[in-house]
Structures are given as structure tokens and as C-alpha cells.
Amino acid sequence: MRSRIFAGLLLATVSAATAFAQGAPIKLADVAELSGGGATVGNNWKNGIDLAIEEINAKGGVLGRKLEVTHADSQSNPGVARAQVQKALDNEPYVLLGPGYSGSVKVTSPLAAEAGITQIMGGEAAELTQGGNKFLFRTSFGQQSSMPKVAKYINDELKAKSVAIVWVNNDFGKGGRDVISKEFAKYNIKVAADLSTEAGQADFAADVSKIKAAAPDAVFIYLNEEESARILKELKRQAVAAPLVGETTLVGQKVVELAGDAANGARGHVGLTTDAPVDLVKAFREKFVKKYNYVPDHNGLKGYLAIYMVKATTEKMGKVDPKKFADTLHGLTIKAASEPGILMDVTFDEKGDIDRQGFLVEIVEGKQVVKQVLPKLN
């Protein structure tokens, strides 16, 4: 008799526990650059995450469970990022989100891999996904996939024989410069000037006069948004006529706002932009602006997409299983038709790199005009 009561109690406890597990929120951990040099990056990323989670929870969560995220500040410092990721991993999150700086990703990704927890991050440096880490995923193109497209455009469309490269001397700028220099070498395009600039640099007069002296057929500009606007103004002032080509950060909305007329004619390859001619992206932008009162940059999109990657992968598995997560996401194609939150069709390869459509845009009269849609590869 007593054993029966015991068994009954046990059954009750077990079923209560499962019921609790069913309803318990899914825990995600985010470590991002909320202060320091990368604060713009980290806060956009964080806001994107919060927006996506709010949307998903309002619709009943993932597999009936709500999402819950903790944000930790890496102070844009790899040492602090490591401590915070360690802290996040000690609490065994379902998925780790961030960081955004490539250096911080480099120092933290071995920890997540050791713990067997998937890390969805914002870093763009080429080498991040080339070390065979099975738990690391990008949210945007790595430089190894975006730079060849830019170089090809400069060679095929502009028929340039010589270029000037202006880059910002941090891991983002240097990474892009190194990849594209190799691409230029393949096309036998001469690098007439190779100019390193500082993050936060205000005066580009000297750099622009060097560009002018080198007289290249095209100028490749790889700086952050504010600096891009400043150099565009200076290029206009010194009347540099060569075509100006860049990446997402040269042709963003913020650059247009800051540089005004000087931005006209700038063109670039854009992987993720809130100005993309895609209805879902436009809708995202409206929602974001409504909630936060400013237009996000691509980092806001990345954070938003990271959460929908978690949702799509979990629904594909049909259960919340942190161990199988990375395996499921490798090779997964998420279609915007079935999961609108992913905004554009996307495929993840075995390395955690991303395949998605891209755009070649030009600024015409203060507006981003898509000149060419670069289709998804497969």
C-alpha cells in the first residue's frame, strides 16, 4: 500500500515536472558590445533580438514555450567578452548569441564549442568559420563571400585597372582590405594607394589628396558609417571623379543622411540593408522604427535574424534540443515564405557560412537604388 502511494506521488511529481518543462521559457544568452567602441554594433544587435523575441512570444513562443534572453555587456573588450560568455555558458543556455566584434568571437567560440552550445554571432571576419568549429554560425556574409563580388564588379563593370583602397584599421576594416587585395591581385588590378585610417577619424583631407595624386580608376572605401560620410564629403570637395565603391557601410541610410549630396554616385554591395527592396525587410524596418525611434543598421537585422534562426531550427527539430541544434542548422534552408521572420531565403552550409541574395546598389539623388540583385547561389 505504502509503495503504491509512493509510486502515485512519484508519478505526480514526474508529470508536474514535465508539465513545468513544457511551459518553462527557452533560455538564450546574448553577449554583445553594449558599451565601448562597438556600442552602436552591440545595441543594434540587442534591439533586433529584443524585437524578434517580443514578436515570437506575442504569438505564443516556439513550440509553445516562450523565449527569454539575458544580455551581457562585453565592453567591446575580448577579455571581458570571454568572462561574460563563460558566465553565460555556466548557466547552460539553449543558444549563445553574439558577440559582434570578430576578435571577441575568436576568443569566445572555443568555449562555446567545448560546451557543445551553438553560437550565432555577428562577426564578419573571413577566418572565423574556417577553423572547423561545428557550433559557430554567421548572421551575415563573411568577407570571403562579399569581397569577391565587389572585386568582380570593379573588374567587369567598371573595367578598372587601378584602385585606391581606403580602410579603417580595426579587425573589420583590415579583414576586408586583406581579402579584397587578394581578389584585386587575381584580376591584375593595381592597388595605386593603400590608405589605413583610424576609427573615429574626423579629417580625411590628407587621405583624399593622396587618392587624388594616385589617380586610380576606382576607389574602394571600407569604413564605418560616420567615417564613410566624412570621406564622401571630402572626396566631393576635392572633386575626385573616380567611381566610389564599397560595401554595406558606404551606401547605408545613415551615410546618405550624414553626407547629403556627397553620397550621390556611391555604390556598393549590400548583404543586409533596411533599404532592401524586399517587403518583409521594409515591414521589419517599420516595426523597428516604431519601437526604438531610429532606423537600424545591418546589425539590427542580424540580431533579429539570429532569433528567427533559433525559431526555425527548433521547429524543424520539433523539440528543444541544444545538442542537436548545430547539426540541424548545418545545411538548413529557411524560406521566407514559411518563416517570414527570416526576411529573405537563406541557407547555412557546413561551415556555418550563409548563402542569401545580395544587392548592388547606387545612391541616386539621396536614395538607395538597387542596380542589380545578386541571386542566392543555391
Place this chain on the structure above:
Amino acid sequence: MTAAGKYWRIAIGVAVIAALIIVPMNFNRYGLFILSQWAVMTIAAMGLNLTLGYAGQVSLAQGAFVGIGAYAAAIMTTQGMPLIAALGVAIVLCFAIGWILGYPALRVQHHYLAFVTLAFSTLAFLVFRNEDWLTKGIYGISNIPRPNVLGFATSRPLPFYYFCLGSLGVVSLAMWWLIRSPWGRAFVALRENPVRALSLGIDTRRYTLMAFAIGSALGGVAGTLYAPLTQYIDPVPFNLSLSLDLLMMVIVGGSGFFFGPLLGAMIAVLLPEWLRFTQGYYLMLYAVAVMLLLIYSPSGILGILDRYLTERRTKVASALRAVTKSRLETAP
């Protein structure tokens, strides 16, 4: 000091050391990382305390010396050389550079000297970032191995923490000896009144350079521990803000007090972590806390303690005086 006071001090010291060894045993990896960071930063702050607190020279380059040590460790150990060799190189290099950097200290003082060291700090950052062939530039150096110490692997967090704590212990003992040696007295004499020190036959020139060089070498020691701690270094953590952080540790803890850097580093490393529950406000609260502390006690936390002890001693003394006086008055 009374004998009882001495025993009390020893008892407290033993208790603290025991706690530092025993309590972290069941800490998680995050807690151990933070504590290891504290130990490493304390070593760097002790070096700065020698330069600033004892010899009175303002240096804004301590972060750069930590960087030199870290890069020495990272470059050499990733090439397969032992950490102890890197430690040697870091100490010699930082000592030599510190000595050379000390020369301006002979001519300029206070904020002028701060500017000289500020320039050096920027120079070091630029070398770390731009000399790709040596430092791998902005990409940084990854997969820095953790050493084997006396046959024990320190790749797990707990053994590595003990390694850092042990190093801190050795450095503390050396420092204790140094400041009680004639050299330490000479440093203090230099800080209090260089002219008088000179007239007493102290070679102020040599001791100024020495204070700078030893302080810098300790920065290098901290650096050689920092690299295997994070296992990845890039130039960013060694910019001016680290030097300012270290300066703050020394001042907040109480510059010129032996235990100042230990407390200061604890506040600089642990307080922001404790305040993290306030989310976006934690750095603001931290800043406010530091400002309030320095308004209340410009000589740091140990300054408060020192003031309290002095007051108590004065009170005891005046009480004694009053008693004696009243006895004298009542005496027939």
C-alpha cells in the same frame, strides 16, 4: 604596535589567504576567470603602486607594459617556447624600457611626466597594431597555451587560478621585502622631498629610474599571465584605458599603501561585475561610486582605514592624557 595587534594582523592575513585558496574550489568557471583576472591586475597595479605610491612618479604607461608582457608571452608560447622564458624576456624588456622611459622623469614631473608616458602608451598600441609580422596586428594572436607548472597542467580554470594566485603571492612577498629594504625607504624619501633625499646622500637619479623600471617590469609579469588567461590577445585591451584603469586601482585602493592595489583591483574588477544586475546602468553606478569614494577619501579605501586608526589612537592618547592630567590635579 602592540604584540596583540601584530598577532591579529597575522591571523587576518592567514584567514584571507586560506579563503582565497579554499573558497574558489567550488566556483564556476566564470567566477574563477574573474578571480584570476583580479590576481593578474593586482600584480600590474602593485608595480604602478611602487612607481606612483612610493616613488611619486605619475605613469600612464602601465597598460602598455602589460601589453608588452602579454605579447612576449603570446608570441613565444605559440612558437612552442616555455612561459618561463617569456617571463624572463618580458621582465628584461619591460625593465629596460621602463628605465629608458624613466629618464624624462628626471627632468619633468607630475602632469608633464604623465604626458610623456601617455605618448609611450600610444606608441606601444600602434606597434602592437601595425607591426603585423610580429604581433599579427589587429587580428590578434589566438590559441595561446596555458603552461605546465612543476609538472601540473594549468589548462583547467582552477589550476590556472592557483597559478595566478601563486604568482601574486611571490610578487607580494618580493614587494614586501622591497619596500622595507633601504631601497623602499629611499623611494619614499624621494616622494616626500627629493631635495632632502639628495642631501641625505640618496642617489635620486638612480632610484627614480629604478622605481620606474621595477614598476614596469611588474607590468610585464602581469602581461605574461594575462595572455594565457584569456588565450587570445589583440591590441585593443592594452590601449590607454587599461593604463587609466590601473591608475584608478592604485588610487582607489590607496596609493602608497601596501595592500592598496589588492583592494583597488578588487573594486575595479569585481564591482562592475556585482553591479551588472542593474543592466544598462552598471557602468554609471560604478563611476558614481568611484567619484563618491574619492570625494570622501582622496587617499582611497585604505586612507579611510588609516584615518580611522589614527583617530582612535589620538582618542586613546588624549583619554590617557586627560586621566593623567586629572590625577595630577586631584593630587594633593
